[in-house]
Every structure is written in C-alpha cells, then in structure tokens.
Amino acid sequence: MGEKIKNIAVLTSGGDAPGMNAAIRAVVRACSFYKLECTGVYRGYQGLIEADFETLDARSVRNIINKGGTFLKSTRSEEFKTKEGRKKAFENLKANNVDGLVVIGGDGTFTGGQLFSKEFNFPIVGIPATIDNDINGTDYTLGYDTALNTVVEAIDKIRDTASSHNRLFLIEVMGRDAGDIALNSGIGAGAEEILIPEESMGAERLIESLKKSKKAGKTSSIIVVAEGEKSGKNIFELAGYIEENLDEYEIRVSVLGHIQRGGSPSCFDRVLASKLGVGAVEALMKNKTEIMIGIHHQKVVHVDLVTAIKGDAKIDKELRRVADITSV
Numbered sequence: 565m566g567e568k569i570k571n572i573a574v575l576t577s578g579g580d581a582p583g584m585n586a587a588i589r590a591v592v593r594a595c596s597f598y599k600l601e602c603t604g605v606y607r608g609y610q611g612l613i614e615a616d617f618e619t620l621d622a623r624s625v626r627n628i629i630n631k632g633g634t635f636l637k638s639t640r641s642e643e644f645k646t647k648e649g650r651k652k653a654f655e656n657l658k659a660n661n662v663d664g665l666v667v668i669g670g671d672g673t674f675t676g677g678q679l680f681s682k683e684f685n686f687p688i689v690g691i692p693a694t695i696d697n698d699i700n701g702t703d704y705t706l707g708y709d710t711a712l713n714t715v716v717e718a719i720d721k722i723r724d725t726a727s728s729h730n731r732l733f734l735i736e737v738m739g740r741d742a743g744d745i746a747l748n749s750g751i752g753a754g755a756e757e758i759l760i761p762e763e764s765m766g767a768e769r770l771i772e773s774l775k776k777s778k779k780a781g782k783t784s785s786i787i788v789v790a791e792g793e794k795s796g797k798n799i800f801e802l803a804g805y806i807e808e809n810l811d812e813y814e815i816r817v818s819v820l821g822h823i824q825r826g827g828s829p830s831c832f833d834r835v836l837a838s839k840l841g842v843g844a845v846e847a848l849m850k851n852k853t854e855i856m857i858g859i860h861h862q863k864v865v866h867v868d869l870v871t872a873i874k875g876d877a878k879i880d881k882e883l884r885r886v887a888d889i890t891s892v
Contacts, residue, residue, distance in 0.1 A: 569687070569848050571601040573617070573657065574666040576634040577608035577641075577673040580825055581693040581707025583833035584634040584668055589625040590841020591666050596622040598849065603662050607637045608669075609644035609676055612653035617660055629834055632710075632827050638669075644676055647683075654684045663687065664848040666841075670694035670705070671873050678854055678869040687853040689844045690869055691837075695825055698742035700874070701867030702858025706840070709832040711738070711824045712749050718820055719753035723786055732774070732785045732806070732813035736799045738824050739790035743879055745824070746790035751887050756785040758887055761792035762879040767805050770795060778812050785813065839864055 574591045576584050588604070595602035604624070606616040618624075628635055643649035657665070667677040668691040681688040692699040695711035715737050726733045735755075739745045743760025750758035756777055759765055765773075770787075777785055789799050796802030803817045829837070836859060843857040843864040856872040858865050 567663065569600065569664045569851075571603060571660075571662045572664040572666060572845060572848055573603040573605050573662045574620075574636070574668070575605035575608050575611060576636050576638045576668045576693070577676070578638060578669040579694065580633045580638050581695050581705070582632045582710035582825070582827055582829035583706035583837040584638075584693050585625075585628040585631045586829055586834045586837035587668050587691050587693065587706060587841045588634065588636060589629050590838045591845055592620045592625045593622050594842045594845035598845065600845070600849075601661075603660060604636055607639045608641060608673075609649075609653065610639050610641035611637075612656060613641065613643055613649050615656040615660070617656075630828050632825075632829060634668075640672075650680050650683060653680065654686060657686070665689075666691060666844045666848070668693045668706075670696070671699060674699075674856060674869050674873050678873065681854050681869075687848055687851065688869075689847050689852060690856040690872065691840045691844055692856055692858060692872070695745065696739055696742050697744040699856070699858075699872050701856060701860075701865070701872045703860055704832075704836060706833055706837050707825070707829070708744070709836075710827060710830045711745060712752065713830055714824050714827055715745060715749040715820060716752045718818075718823070719749065719755070719786060719788070722818055723753070726786060726816075729814060732787070732815045734787045734789055734799055734803050734806075734815070734817045736789050736791055736817070736819040736821075738820075740792040743790045743793070746788045746793075747879065747883055747887060750788035751883065751890065753786065753788070754890070755788045755887075756891050757787040758891075759787065759789045759793040759795055760879060761790055761794070763884075764794055767795045767802060770802075771806065771809050774806070774810055774813070
C-alpha cells in the first residue's frame with residue numbers, strides 16, 4: 565500500500581444489473597482522464613483466475629452507457645472461493661502490472677473482494693450493483709431504479725387485464741431477502757396489498773384484507789409479492805390458499821422473473837453509475853482499499869466493505885404506512 569496506482573482493473577460479478585455498463589464506462593474514462601491504464605476483466609473472478617484480460621481505453625466503451633447487462637460478462641466462480649484460486653488471480657494481476665481493482669456487484673462480489681484484498685494486501689474498491697437495493701451504506705444500488713420502472717410498467721399492463729375480467733392477480737417480483745422492489749413498485753402501481761420478507765402478513769390476514777376490499781367495492785385486485793415472502797411455500801401455494809378461502813375473485817399468478825434485470829438503464833442509474841465509477845478510480849488513486857463507493861443524500865460516500873456486506877435490510881416504515889393508507 566502507499567504506491568502510486570498506475571493500472572486499474574475492472575470486473576463485474578454476480579447477477580447482472582442495468583447500469584453495470586455505465587459504471588464500467590465511467591471507470592475506464594476516469595482512468596483515461598487521469599492518465600492511468602485500465603484493464604477489463606471478462607467473466608468476473610473466474611476471468612481473474614484465467615487471465616481473461618483486455619486493455620481498455622476511452623473509445624473501447626463508446627455507446628455502452630445505454631446498454632443493459634455487462635459487456636465484460638459475469639459469472640460465479642467456485643474456484644475463487646479457494647485459496648489456490650485467489651492466489652492464481654493475484655499472480656495474474658501482478659504479471660499484467662495491475663495494481664488496483666474495481667469490483668462491480670453485490671454482497672457476494674464484495675465478500676470475495678474483501679477477502680482477496682486482505683490476503684494479498686491488494687487495493688480493491690467496490691461499486692454496488694444489484695436490483696434488490698440490499699447493500700448497506702448506500703441509498704441506492706445500480707439497477708434498482710431501472711428494475712422498479714420495469715416492474716411498474718408490467719403491473720400497469722396486468723392491471724388492464726385484471727380490471728377487464730374482475731380478476732385477482734398475484735405478481736411476484738425479485739427480492740429474496742429485501743422487499744424494496746415490492747414495496748416501492750406496489751405503491752407506484754397502486755397495488756391493494758404488498759407482501760415483503762421483512763414482515764410476514766400471513767395468509768389469513770391477507771384473506772381478511774381482500775374481503776374488506778371487496779366490501780369497499782373493488783372488483784379487481786393486484787397483490788405484489790416479493791419472492792422471499794413466506795405466507796405460502798411459494799406464490800402458487802398462496803394463490804391456491806386464497807382460491808380455497810375466497811370465491812369472489814378469479815385468481816391468476818404472474819412471475820416477472822428475470823425481465824426485471826434486463827433493459828436499458830434509466831437516466832438515474834446512468835448518472836449514479838457515472839458518479840460511482842469516477843469515485844472508485846479517485847478512491848484508488850488516494851490509496852483507499854476495502855471500501856465501497858456509495859451514495860447518501862446525493863453525495864458520494866466511502867463505506868467499509870465489511871459494513872456494506874453485513875448490513876441488515878431495514879424496510880422504510882414510512883413507505884409501509886403510505887402503502888397502507890393509499891390502498892384502502
């Protein structure tokens with residue numbers, strides 16, 4: 565540590581998220597602006613182990629700010645979980661004169677990066693990119709805003725059918741451990757109920773709520789369900805339970821799945837990616853390591869990777885209150 569950074573590598577790892585390409589672009593162009601070399605690593609940590617590298621310059625990343633996914637590709641590497649695998653990765657970085665690394669991804673990506681940095685005293689900075697928005701220390705992660713817009717657009721279209729046929733739709737959105745997508749998209753799309761992992765409503769209470777909605781004159785309903793919510797073993801079991809205990813509605817299930825990860829990133833995600841990418845390069849230039857570049861109250865902040873990884877997901881209670889009030 566303490567040596568001047570001359571060559572920064574960048575990789576994407578874990579699930580893809582809209583805005584990853586914009587973040588890569590920002591890292592590469594910040595390196596170009598500061599007269600540093602930049603090395604692109606294909607296929608995440610596996611690419612580190614196999615030395616799947618390419619020198620990138622400002623022109624290498626033209627016309628990608630609007631593209632979803634990641635042109636550097638992403639994969640999960642079992643080999644990187646071993647000490648031998650990480651040693652290969654370190655040797656490849658040194659052999660290619662790389663002396664700093666930017667990793668773009670979620671908590672799994674940060675866990676691997678933090679361990680690697682500790683073992684080999686190698687400078688690493690993380691950029692949070694996951695549509696679940698479940699990383700501690702940053703108000704937003706890359707891809708979250710785009711995913712919300714995708715979900716709301718899908719729900720709006722489903723509502724047209726629900727209203728036309730007096731149907732009850734259960735719509736499953738991503739969120740294994742965090743209900744941010746479900747809660748925000750549910751409010752944005754005017755859902756009657758929102759089920760999230762942080763608080764289990766329970767199937768019986770859901771039935772009572774739907775009965776009240778029916779008495780209030782609602783002829784169709786939209787229920788947004790985060791995939792990690794456990795009122796039933798899965799959304800189809802929950803739909804079956806409702807069907808057995810509520811005969812007023814015709815019930816349908818729609819699982820949005822990986823459509824939420826794709827698509828051109830929103831303007832918000834493009835701007836956020838640009839801020840975080842530049843912030844990551846500048847942090848490495850200042851010999852910062854084992855940190856994540858986040859955003860808090862519109863300001864770029866540095867957060868210890870350990871803090872980012874171990875943070876507990878907390879639901880916004882004010883948003884939950886707003887959802888309850890506006891769904892009457």
